[in-house]
Amino acid sequence: xxxxxxxxxxxxxxxxxxxxxxxxxxxxxxxxxxxxxxxxxxxxxxxxxxxxxxxxxxxxxxxxxxxxxxxxxxxxxxxxxxxxxxxxxxxxxxxxxxxxxxxxxxxxxxxxxxxxxxxxxxxxxxxxxxxxxxxxxxxxxxxxxxxxxxxxxxxxxxxxxxxxxxxxxxxxxxxxxxxxxxxxxxxxxxxxxxxxxxxxxxxxxxxxxxxxxxxxxxxxxxxxxxxxxx
Amino acid sequence: xxxxxxxxxxxxxxxxxxxxxxxxxxxxxxxxxxxxxxxxxxxxxxxxxxxxxxxxxxxxxxxxxxxxxxxxxxxxxxxxxxxxxxxxxxxxxxxxxxxxxxxxxxxxxxxxxxxxxxxxxxxxxxxxxxxxxxxxxxxxxxxxxxxxxxxxxxxxxxxxxxxxxxxxxxxxxxxxxxxxxxxxxxxxxxxxxxxxxxxxxxxxxxxxxxxxxxxxxxxxxxxxxxxxxxxxxxxxxxxxxxxxxxxxxxxxxxxxxxxxxxxxxxxxxxxxxxxxxxxxxxxxxxxxxxxxxxxxxxxxxxxxxxxxxxxxxxxxxxxxxxxxxxxxxxxxxxxxxxxxxxxxxxxxxxxxxxxxxxxxxxxxxxxxxxxxxxxxx
Numbered sequence: 001x002x003x004x005x006x007x008x009x010x011x012x013x014x015x016x017x018x019x020x021x022x023x024x025x026x027x028x029x030x031x032x033x034x035x036x037x038x039x040x041x042x043x044x045x046x047x048x049x050x051x052x053x054x055x056x057x058x059x060x061x062x063x064x065x066x067x068x069x070x071x072x073x074x075x076x077x078x079x080x081x082x083x084x085x086x087x088x089x090x091x092x093x094x095x096x097x098x099x100x101x102x103x104x105x106x107x108x109x110x111x112x113x114x115x116x117x118x119x120x121x122x123x124x125x126x127x128x129x130x131x132x133x134x135x136x137x138x139x140x141x142x143x144x145x146x147x148x149x150x151x152x153x154x155x156x157x158x159x160x161x162x163x164x165x166x167x168x169x170x171x172x173x174x175x176x177x178x179x180x181x182x183x184x185x186x187x188x189x190x191x192x193x194x195x196x197x198x199x200x201x202x203x204x205x206x207x208x209x210x211x212x213x214x215x216x217x218x219x220x221x222x223x224x225x226x227x228x229x230x
Numbered sequence: 231x232x233x234x235x236x237x238x239x240x241x242x243x244x245x246x247x248x249x250x251x252x253x254x255x256x257x258x259x260x261x262x263x264x265x266x267x268x269x270x271x272x273x274x275x276x277x278x279x280x281x282x283x284x285x286x287x288x289x290x291x292x293x294x295x296x297x298x299x300x301x302x303x304x305x306x307x308x309x310x311x312x313x314x315x316x317x318x319x320x321x322x323x324x325x326x327x328x329x330x331x332x333x334x335x336x337x338x339x340x341x342x343x344x345x346x347x348x349x350x351x352x353x354x355x356x357x358x359x360x361x362x363x364x365x366x367x368x369x370x371x372x373x374x375x376x377x378x379x380x381x382x383x384x385x386x387x388x389x390x391x392x393x394x395x396x397x398x399x400x401x402x403x404x405x406x407x408x409x410x411x412x413x414x415x416x417x418x419x420x421x422x423x424x425x426x427x428x429x430x431x432x433x434x435x436x437x438x439x440x441x442x443x444x445x446x447x448x449x450x451x452x453x454x455x456x457x458x459x460x461x462x463x464x465x466x467x468x469x470x471x472x473x474x475x476x477x478x479x480x481x482x483x484x485x486x487x488x489x490x491x492x493x494x495x496x497x498x499x500x501x502x503x504x505x506x507x508x509x510x511x512x513x514x515x516x517x518x519x520x521x522x523x524x525x526x527x528x529x530x531x532x533x534x535x536x537x538x539x540x541x542x543x544x545x546x547x548x549x550x551x552x553x554x555x556x557x558x559x560x561x562x563x564x565x566x567x568x569x570x571x572x573x574x575x576x577x578x579x580x581x582x583x584x585x586x587x588x589x590x591x592x593x594x595x596x597x598x599x600x601x602x603x604x605x606x607x
Binding site for chain 1 (some may be wrong): 424425426430434436438439442443445446508509511512513514515516517518519597600601602603
């Protein structure tokens, strides 16, 4: 379970100092699929970076089970990310000099996962193990980054606009894959997006505006990626 | 399009061209001033010394000049590659707006002035140093007095021709590098395709990454090997030069060698880190420690640095042995040259301390690389 209390984050200093997160408090249950919905500049990506331990908070606390992420030093935060967290980014960030197989191995080795190739099969890229990132389409690259994140067997998967750079058909396919894997593997999934339609696939939707959570709603019957408008 | 700030980053090119011209100007000017003195030489000892000095001047100029010229060319192409990679989006937009690739490439002439700065300073520095150098070259007084003359042809060949040549090389190099579709530049897709492994391996990820890094960046392998080669050869050679030639020559060789080694080592290591910023940031986000990132990114080059050390050691030994046994074979008071084992171990220890300190510094620097900064690129 992730518990966030009165979270604050500032950027800049002196006169140009601005508050990006303004006292956010929320809970995300284990195994839940939560979407953080907000327009560009609402602070949702910063929120994701802070709750995942990529950036330090300037005030408040972020707890995963009994560990306070906001009080961790560099080494502790690094170990926390290694053991608990997985990431998927809009820009994929695959390692260009390594094949699909080796890119996924990057995540797998951290968890001692020898069976990582089944994940590559699961994302539909079993026949592209030896391909390099530049030989893949955008959708395929994103599926590799999903396999890479899941290969480290994360307890929480954080996704920053994972379909933001994809066309509709590919975006639906990637979203469907994510929802299916989340149900099958049971990890907690926190996705940041500006797309209101995508929010309909999640169990919990948290709307952000100007650094605050302005609405929280439960979705009793989430739709599939193929049932929503794009 | 190319600002003064960008050119300041090419200090490495200026330093290498400074060293090349400094050495060549010293020896070639001396050689040109020595030729008219031939008619005034009558004794056998002076004739032998004359021939030896002429051979030394030619060999040193060709070996050092050629080697440094090649290094400057590789360094220039390397810098241009980095410049284009770092600004591929802007350059892609220019091409998409209809600017022909050649017109864009023409602006890269601006990579020539840093070479000009280096060659001009090298030439001026050599002239300032010449009185001391001439005196050392004729310290036994066998040769007649040789006065320092200014040779406009030499100045043209060592100062302006290299700068013009490197400006043209920069245009050609950037033109070739920009010959890709505008969209590929805009999307910042890697302009260099991944070099596949020769045979499939099933190593742990960190080892795979280490091997891949070396495979993808062969120019860096050259720089690091060359850097340590320079260091090993010049530090060991300078020890023997005190006995074989003069302390002045020893200091000159030592300072040029260590300067070159330091510059190329820093350029190469900075480039490795810069080129791997995204990889390091991702690895850190996934939970790899800074030490693991450092080993994966930098350790692959370590065997090459040892190879550079071994080659530099052999090179200086062969060069000095040949100089003593062939060039100065008719001299009676030249001491026999043997391989200097203590100097080799001293040089190895200095290299290990320098190299490990640089790596430690870069591991520290890696800790500062954040995913946020990469995402904002």
